[in-house]
Amino acid sequence: MAPRTRRTNPLALAVLVQLWERPMHPYEISMTLRERRKEESVRLNFGSLYSVVESLEKHGLIEAASTERDGNRPTRTVYRITDAGVTEAIDWLTDLVREPVKEFPQFEAALSFLPALAPDDAVRLLRIRAEALRMALTANDATRAAARAQGLPELFELEAEYEAAMQRAELAFVEDLTGRIVDGSLAGVDMWRRLHDTLVHDGRVDPDEMAKAVAELEASIGGS
Amino acid sequence: MAPRTRRTNPLALAVLVQLWERPMHPYEISMTLRERRKEESVRLNFGSLYSVVESLEKHGLIEAASTERDGNRPTRTVYRITDAGVTEAIDWLTDLVREPVKEFPQFEAALSFLPALAPDDAVRLLRIRAEALRMALTANDATRAAARAQGLPELFELEAEYEAAMQRAELAFVEDLTGRIVDGSLAGVDMWRRLHDTLVHDGRVDPDEMAKAVAELEASIGGS
C-alpha cells in the first residue's frame, strides 16, 4: 500500500479530480480549474501546483503519460491518474464531506483579541466590515445569477452558494455584535470601556494597572 | 521604517498581544494562550511559535528583555514588545476586523467536487456531517455556558460565539442541500444521476462518454 499523501493541500485533490476526467499537463490543469472558477474555492498558484503534482507522482497516484513537444515550446508532461489515485480521490472527498474539520479563519482570531482595541474603534471597524460583506454578497449573488442565466445547473455552483450562506451568517453576527456593543448589552463592555480609559495611553499600557486588571479577572472566574 | 512582517501567521499577532500585556518567554506565551482557550481560534504549535518569535525579533517588533536561568532548567529568553510592535499589533488587528479576507475552507473545496461522488453517497455523507455539526454545536454551547457560569464575560468569548454562528449556518446549508438532492429540486441532479449510471464503473470513467458529457455541458453554457 502506497503511503497515503498527507492530504494537506486541497489543490492535490483538485488535480486528481481533473485527471480523473482526462489526462492533462499541469498548466492545462490550472487553466481548466480557472475556467471553471475552482480557483475561488481551492487556493491555486503555480509554485504549489508543480510541487503537488510531483508529490502525487511520487506517491503513485498519478503517472506521466507522455512528454510531448509542441513546436518548439517547452516540453510538457501529460499526466494521467492511476487506480490508486482514483481510490485516493474518492476517499479524500468522502472524508471531507463527512467530517467537519476545524478551520482557523482570520476573523475568529481577530475577535479573540478584540478587547485590545478601543470599543469605539471596534464598532467603527465592524460597521465597515458589515458594509464590505454586503457588497461581497451582492457580487456573489450577481455572479451566481449570471451563471444560471448561462445555463449552468446549480449543482455546479454549490461552493458559491455555501460561500454566500457563510457570508450572510457572518454579516448577521457582525450586525448583532455591533448592536450589543453600542447598547451595552454585551456582558463586559462596561469593563472594556473602563480599562481603555484608565490603563491605555498612546497605545502603551500601564504595567501595574494591567497586572491588577488581569488578576481581578482571573480571580473572578475562579482559578480552575 | 522596519519592513512590515508579512502578516501570514496570526500566531504572530497573538504573540504581540500577549507581550503587550506583559513580557514573557515563548513557552509562557503558549501556556497563557492555552489557558485562555486562544488555541481554539489561533493555530498554535511549538515549531511555529519559536520561528514566529524569531521573525518578530528580526523585524524589531519585540526584543529580548533578559535571558534567565531558573535552577538548572534550560535558559529561557524573556521578550518584551517594542513601540513598533504595539503599532503593528493595533494596525494588524484593525485590518483584520475591517476587511473580510477570502478564506478557503476545506468543505468549500469538497462541495466544488461533489459531482465526482455518486448522488446517493453524497446524501449519506452529508447526513453524517449534519449530525457531527449538531454535536459540535451542542459541545460549543455547553462550553460557553460553563464559561459564563464561571463568571467570564461574553466579551472574552466572542470567537466561540462566532464559531457557533458559523456552525449553525453550515448546518442549515447542509440540511437544505440534502433535501434538495433527495427531492430533486436542485437543478442538475437528474443529469448527475444519469452520468453516474452511464459513465462510471468501479470508479473508472469511460473516457469517450466523459468527453461527450463535458462537451455537452460546455456547449449548453455557451462557450464564453
Place this chain on the structure above:
DNA sequence: TGTCGAATGCTCGATGTCGAATATATCTCG
C-alpha cells in the same frame, strides 16, 4: 517587417510550517 505584449509552461529559492526529538526537573504513589 519589427516589436511589444500577452499567453504558454515551468523552475527556483527564500520563507513558513509542523511535529517529533531532546533534555532536565518535578511530582506522584506505592
Place this chain on the structure above:
DNA sequence: CGAGATATATTCGACATCGAGCATTCGACA
C-alpha cells in the same frame, strides 16, 4: 526512595508554500 509520568523549554530538519523569474511563442498592430 525509586520509577515512571508529567511539566518545562527549546531545537531540528523534513517538507510545503509562494511568488517572482525565465524562456519561448504567438498575435496584433503600426
